[in-house]
Amino acid sequence: MNAAEPLKCRPSDYKSEVKPIWCPGCGDYHVLMALTRAMAALGLPPERIAVVSGIGCSSRIPAYTNCYGFHGVHGRSLAVATGLKIARPDITVICASGDGDGYSIGGNHFLHACRRNVDLAYIVMDNHIYGMTKGQPSPTTEPDFDTALAPGGTGLRPFNPLVVALASGANFVARAYSGNPNETAELIVDAIKHPGFSFVEILSPCVTYRPDQRSWKDRVHPAPVTPTDDPARAARRLMTDDGFNLGVLYRGHRAPYTPPTAAAMVAPESLEEEFEV
């Protein structure tokens, strides 16, 4: 077989023997389905893919694939994924987080990953809650979402991940809904293929702490406009986004970050010489 020819794979070829322990009904099951379908569509051998995550229900996803995986430290999925891609540019790196992992404790890494534009795909399973720790509000929780843990709601303006990604320099920005697994798979394929830092926000309901999110299936709708490569136009579109537009918003042309070549690097010995007294 020609080395460049994609393999003929089935989604099940990318599933591990580990059975997910997510709550029945959790949207993350659909994300796993979409992710493995995307991998099969790309025809990449599992050993050429690494799935890196942080901590949270959503961040358990690497264990459920049979690719290389790294279940990292809370909020640090992007730091690990970035390092891995720089060290092994031949590996397809997919980074996964939840809204808590990616936008709270990992928020700073998110900004800088967009800015650095290293060639990796970042999928965030956003359920507007901390699922794993029993339902605390996250940066995307609605201000009036009333729980025993935040009586009356937080009253805080939610974080808009697409606005932040675009403003910080992400090269590909999209939104998916886990209940449309095939459309989500196609967006993941698109994100992986697009050079640079590709961000896909996946609305993925937490049926246990946000049973109201079962209604998301009636709220999502295709974005009424086609993707743009003009960041100013994409930004204007986000001003009227209701949070449920699905599809690719922005597809940029910025060249991905490439690490300096060995020749351009300073040898540690020469630094030692400089500091010699």
Add this chain to the structure above:
Amino acid sequence: MSGANVPPVTSVAALYGIAHRIEADAAERYAMLADQMETHNNLDLARMFRDLARAERLHADKIRELAGAIGVGDDGGPIGPWKADSPESVDLYAARYDMSPHEALRMALAAEERALAFYTDLAASKVDRTVRDLATSFAAEEREHVALCHRLLERYPPASAARPGDPDAPGDR
């Protein structure tokens, strides 16, 4: 969750491919639910979903057999032809770890009804006679499955209010 966004089925080969895909997707979904119920120690339901998965797998095999030399290759590839779910796939969002057999059968019934609607709509649409005849025969089979679900639902009436509650339900804070 709908049969919307279905690519136009213009040939018998395409219909065999789609029909096989529908059954294979449904089998995958029931197997996932069986695993979920096993993990959450709802073993009666795990068995029920495992049986349903096996039944859908047999249907998929039967369609492959019927297709003979035409084959079922034209099924949309790894991602599949639907934006949302294929018609006969149970709605995963409706699952709960403590659901009753009655609720599970209701999920299965809804899926069978969607498959029936898919084939009925297809047979009623402007398609070639050979496609229409095949869609009609698939619809007849789905109608039988709908009837079977109704019969099973009689055997498993809605769970009584006395069903023991979980003293440490995950949603409780």
